[in-house]
Amino acid sequence: TVHLPHVMRLLSLLLLLVAVTAGLYCPLPDAPREWDDEAVTLAENSWTSSALSAAVAGIILSNYMGVTARVVPAAESTMWPKLASGELDACLEVWPSGHAEDIATYVGGGTVVDAGLLGTVGRIGWYFPDYVLVDYPYAANFASLDELHLRTIFDVFNYTLYDGPTAWTSHDEAICACNGWNLTVVHTESEEQLLARVDDAISRRAPILFYLWTPHQVFSKHNLVRVSLPVYTASCYRQTEICCDYPEEDLLKVATQTLQDNPGSFRFTQMFTLKREDQIEMLSYVAYSNLSITESACAWVQNHADTWRLWVIDRTDGHGPRLQVVLPVSLVALFLALLVAVILLAIVAHQIRQRRRMRKINIELETQNKQLLTALMGTETVEGELLDTPVESVIGILKTFLQGKVWTEQEKLQLEFVIGMIASRKLFRFDDNPEVSESLEKDVKEYLYDQILQKTYSVHTIPTDNVDVIEWDELQQTDLALLSMTGAWSFSGVDFVTQCEEAGKNPFELLLMHFLREHSVLDTLTTINVPKLQQYMVATYMMYKDNPYHNTRHVCDVAQAVHWMILACDNVMQLQPLERFALLFASFIHDMSHPGVNNNFLIATRDDLAQTYNDISVLESMHVSSAFKLMAQPALNFIADFSPHKYKEFRSLVVTAILATDMAKHVELFAEWKAVLASANVNFEDAAVRLKAMIIILKCADLANVARPWDQCHEWALRVQNEFFLQGDKEATKGLAVSPFMDRNSQNIPKMQLAFAEFVGLPLFESLQKVFPDVETLCSGTRANIQLWNKEAGGSNVLRRPGHVASNAHLRPAPVTMKVGASPMLHASMSPTLKPPPVTLTIGRSPQLQPICITPNTKASPSLKPLAIPTLISRNSTTLVVSPLPAASANPAPVVRSPVTLLAPE
DSSP states (O other): OOHHHHHHHHHHHHHHHHHHHHHSOOOOOOSSSSSSOOOEEEESSHHHHHHHHHHHHHHHHHHHHOOOOOEEEETTTTHHHHHHTOOEEEEEOOGGGGHHHIIIIIIISSEEEEEEEEEEEEEEEEEEEEEEEHOOTTOOGGGGGHHHHHHHHHHTTTTTTEETTTTTTOOOOHHHHTTTTTEEEOOOOOOOHHHHHHEEEEEEEOOOOOEESOOOOGTSSEEEEEOOOOOOOOGGGGSSSSOSSSOOEEEEEEEGGGGGSSSHHHHHHHHHHOOOOHHHOOOOOHSSSSSOOHHHHHHHHHTTHHHGGGGOOOGGGGGGGOOOSSSSSHHHHHHHHHHHHHHHHHHHHEEEEEEHHHHHHHHHHHHHHHHHHHHHHSSSSHHHGOOHHHHHHHHHHHHHHHHHOOHHHHHHHHHHHHHHHHSOOOOOOOOHHHHHHHHHHHHHHIIIIIOOOOOSOOOOOOOOOOOOOOOOGOHHHHHHHHEEEEEEETTTTTHHHHHHHHTTTHHHHHHHHHHHHHHHHHOOOOOOOHHHHHHHHHHHHHHHOHHHHHHHHHHHHHHHHHHHHHHHTTTTOOOOHHHHHHHHHHHEEEEEEEEOSOOHHHHHHHHHHHTTTTSSSSHHHHHHOOOOOOOOGGOOOOOSSSOHHHHHHHHHHHHHHTTTGGGGGHHHHHHHHHHHHHHOOTTTSHHHHHHHHHHHHHHHHTEEEEOOOOOOOHHHHHHHHHHHHHHHHHHHTOOOOTTTTTGGGOOHHHHHHHHHHHIIIIIHHHHHHOGGGGGGHHHHHHHHHHHHHHHHHTTTOOOOTTTOOOTTTTOOOEEEEEEEEOOOTOOSSSSSTTTSSOOEEEEOOGGOOOOOOEOTTTTTTTOOOOEOEEEEEEEETTEEEEEEEOOSSOOOOBBBSSSSOOOOOO
């Protein structure tokens, strides 16, 4: 028998001999220490990310490969002939949807070479600031608005769409013309000028509609909403006139044919890759650190040597002449064949020996098992219980109890059911209660099954280098004002983010650092690198997308709710400093990079994320993975000084808490929490019990919108409904069944909110209140909102699908008396008697949103007559804003220069 260790020694010796032989007798051509490639000219298009890509490549080629690299400005529309002629050697960021003809002509013709994907997914679109949605919640859905609503929205934007330079590839004029939209496309001279217009409009909270793309640094400064244009299809872009939206596309690299004569440079161009997070990092240097393009590229190169060294082919190890071949090739081949034969024989011999050994061991184990079984059979019952698990002991007690008394048939069945459930693995699994289930309406049941239980109810068949950091010992008065509401349940994440942006502060950095100070975390965990933590929070803020609901404002709401609940629980459960830090940190990253669709959609569409995470907690796994990948960057690793044990504990707390936010796990986790509460004494000295409480706190914070004051609750309901509609649109486009409450054609916001609040939110909040009485505000706020949703459920909800205006009787109940003060906004022709003092008016109910009849109180002003004003009504807290539209009648309504505000009744 051949012993494997001996074989491995022999194999190592033979391989060493082969290496020496190859080194002595296999020739290699002489090679210089640096590449002798000719100079390379890289194209720099007129937007920031293209300039950064070219700068990174130029730095590496010049400084690490010894190749002269020139970066020259190149207009996107004229660079292709220059690539074909050799005037330019490569362009490292090409948006293919705008260059279909160029790619077919030049790449298809062989004069330009496809150098592969850049590694970044980009998308062009139309955007506007999110505050426009407050008064016009349907503003993002251009594709499905009727002519009346389109005129209203276009008027809000002054019939203007701001675009970039004419040299950029843009289809905006074609989209407007094809869809019959009379928007004027205004081209700016540069990206800087376009961004300056956007910043100026947002600083004045003025509406503005503009062309932009992702990834881009502007999304870290402003909360923007993407306009839904007609859905993109490949056939649309093959038409003479383009009528549809821009596609989501993988950016390309292209090179001139002659670059292949420079093997080092061409191979580098093919290997060159920049992912979304790489571009975001460099864009943050430009936006927040005021670094130039070159300085930002240098910072990235210095921080990511492990990444770009894979792109560089090092030829210095091949320097120097080698001896010529003196051994016949046939002799070398024979030697290698003998080596392979010896290895195979050794492996076979080792396997035979292992089988014999295992057979002998199995025989011995079988003998021992028989002896143990015989011994156990003769052991007394008490001794046998020493080998039982607690579950087996409980089952044994119950069985004895069952046999020790005469039971009725029903009692016997119930006890047998209890024993069976304990013995099974289904103790914490959900099975719907038929009595409750049958009382629910079909769409509510479908929503709960689909969103929370992820269980099918019915079958549908449808064919950072440096950033400015806050000195916390000397907080400015502005910072103190911004943080003044963070301890109150009436805190609004929407308002907080807006105020921070107006003050030039990063909301995440300001909020987390304040919370850590409030909880004395930094005084205890002194190994946290505070400047890197602040830089990390700035980068985290940039990782969030401009979704209607899952955005930075939602994160601030969740983080404040976690802070509020930790304080409310302090008199019962004292969390350790590391636990407090982990829970607060988790609240900021729990939705990082959220795409605006749920797990069911990703799984149904076989998205890459679903494939990566095996259809299990897809988004939650992605959130926490993205956060720790971001933390791995040296400039952002604020826990680099943690001990291995402390890092492992911190990561475990964060991962566990975030994965628990998956609503598919809600019922199981909730059942486990109720099992903890069922014990006689909840022991918060036990770290495992504290962890379960931390999970419930984060879950409650994530759902806390249903318990916030009514105006916030209502606004978040509109936001989540808007995000649901966008997913429903995608499902319909892909031929999938539209998920419950995501169909624009059959929506009901009050019903959805009632289902979620009554069956998910309130039971969870009440369970937390059982052990932490000071969180009672969660329960009372939810109950109050449920009553208000019940009132609204009596009629249709505020939103209907764009283009369909239905009765909103629940917003305009029986006639309400309101006071209108004298206002210069009313044209003089409306009535000469509308002057101070205020006149009392009555608004009558207006089914189907026909022109509302504003009837004067004739007792107060007998000369006034009813005025018919065509209106759209939007709800904003306690104010009704009546926005006039053109009247198409023989007797036109009085001209109103700007919206008339009717104050709520006293």
